[in-house]
Amino acid sequence: MYPAIQLGGVTISVYALLIVAGIAAGCIAMRPFAASFGIEKEDALYATLFGAIGAALCGKLAYVLVSLPGAKDLSMETLAEFFQHGYVYYGGLAGAVLGVWIYCRAFRLAFLPHLDGTVVALPLIHAFGRVGCFFAGCCYGVRYDGPLAVTFRNSPVAPNGVGLFPVQLLEAALNLGLFACFCAVFRSRDRAGRVSCTGLYLCAYAVIRFFVEFLRGDTARGLWLGLSTSQWCSVAALAAGLWLLLRRRKTDAGSSMQ
Helix, strand or coil, X not given: CCCEEEECCEEEEHHHHHHHHHHHHXXXXXXXXXXXXXXXXXXXXXXHHHHHHHHHHHHHHHHHHHHHHHCCCCCXXXXXXXXXXXXXXXXXXXXHHHHHHHHHHHCCXXXXXXXXXXXXXXXXXXXXXXXXXXXXXXXXXXXXXXXXCEEECCCCCCCECCEECCHHXXXXXXXXXXXXHXXXXXXXXXXXXXXXXXXXXXXXXXXXXXXXXXXXXXXXXXXXXXXXXXHHHHHHHXXXXXXXXXXXXXXXXXXXXX
């Protein structure tokens, strides 16, 4: 598609541009939910920004670690190329959690409410990122010649000249649907107090990612016992999400008995 655009004499990555736009949209979208989670809007904003920094650093580190086994050599040129291209979403997600934790730890704030306040806008941010993937041609789909098939002509990553399933756009649409659900559920402070937004997100996205992986055509994702690395991460995310949901439910049950 259009991996980069020219503004004057400057080349700007469309992927990077959409990531920045997604973070900006997420910071705006999550502010109305701050009251639902019982946190200050400014703290919610800064926690989100710390999470974005953690996501960028850990997402890149995870990409480098995943790419190392397939590297022909470990020269500085190879490592530099790894750092120039690609992120791993689950690595970024772990980094986002770490970034929010660091912010809350530094300013002595309750961690889980602020994590929920950040995660509520995460599907929106991720949707922007997947559209960026589509423009760059990364994270491309399997060979496909049916309806809505896309053909890249000048992608530096995806196969050019063949029909591919638009898996990036599918995942973007599913993330937007998930964000719409969060808007419906967590505008109520009562429901935000009874349901872990982070737990619900981990469960929902784990299911989405597990099945979307079957439509991915890029091979640089690892394969263990017939499942990709991201599918195994999805299994772990689902377990963590269920634990958070049950933990919140037990906490509510204990509070109601007092």
